[in-house]
Amino acid sequence: MDDTCVTCAEVLNWVAYGACRHKDVYCTCVARSRFISHDRCCSICKTPSNVVFVTKDLGEYTKRIGDFSVLPPDVEEGRVGNYWYHEGTQSFFDDSDHYKMIKAMCExxxxxxxxxxxxxxxxxxxxxxxxxxxxxxxxKLFIIQFYGESELYTHMSTEHHTCRMCLRQDAGQYEYYKNFRDFENHFHTYHFLCEDEECLAKKFVVFLSEHELKVNYPTDENMHTQRSYV
Known part of the structure; x- marks a missing residue:
């Protein structure tokens, strides 16, 4: 049975690996990660690699670089001794045709x-x-960045807003808003937003019911615990 890439599940025809010597990722996946995301870490063990070596996958007979320090430092794009160096992915190749293919992909x-x-x-x-x-x-166009599930959750939780009032009503309901204007519109539509100037400045003081809003307005320090600050 052919080995498959742990990232894309395609058959491993060519591999790229660093000093950690994990040869389980298709070279194209490694090239994308290093060129587009500037991620220099191994997909398996997360060890950073200044350079990687790209070669034909031959199972246990795959060409090995025993000591990465023997690879020439401070090299430029193109032929380097017995190898070819691609500057965009910091990769050494032992096959000129595959080097040209990755180079074209990264143009x-x-x-x-x-x-x-x-x-x-x-x-x-x-x-x-x-x-x-x-x-x-x-x-006036943007490049969309794609995330894995854990990366997406971290991004949404740190860069966007979610409604704690909705989470109190349904713990599994995660809806995110791109800015404070959308966030405020949500409160106006689905909850009861305190329009007091001091409360609006806190972005925002919100209640689940109109009764709670009336009870807690005007503000009273003793009743702050009944509010949701979001």
């Missing part, structure tokens, strides 16, 4: 610009940040 161009003028020579970008800048400033 960044704007599909919007190319679609507008098909006869114009495609503009290349040196890194993902430069491409993002072109998309935003020229076309």
């Amino acid at each position: 960044l161009s704007c599909s919007v610009c190319d679609g507008i003028d098909k006869f114009r020579r495609k503009e290349k970008f040196k890194d993902i940040e430069e491409l993002k800048g072109n998309l935003f400033h020229k076309h």
Whole structure:
């Protein structure tokens, strides 16, 4: 039975590994992680690797680099002795054709610009940040970042707002709002928002029922515990 990549589940034809020597990830997955996300860590053990080695997967006969320190430091793009070096992913290859394939995959161009003028020579970008800048400033577009389940939860919990009132009513109901305006609109629609200037400044003081709002308005220090500060 063929080995499969632990990231994409595709058959392992080519692998990329660092000094930790975990050869369980397809080289394309490693290249995407290093080039797009700037993640230099092994997908298996999370050990950071300044460089990785890309080679044909041959099972127990896969070519091994015993000591990564023998790889030349401070190298530039292209042929380096018996290997080929790709600067964008900090990878050494022992096969020129596969090096060219990964290099072509990592060449960044704007599909919007190319679609507008098909006869114009495609503009290349040196890194993902430069491409993002072109998309935003020229076309008012954004690159969407994708997350795994745990990464998505961390992102949503730290970068967006969720309603504690809704969670009190249904512990499994997680709805997120991109900004305070959407958040405030939600409170106006589904809950009872205190419109007192002091309470609005706290963003926000909200009640589950109109009765609670009336009981606690005007504010009374003894009743703050009945409010939900969100």
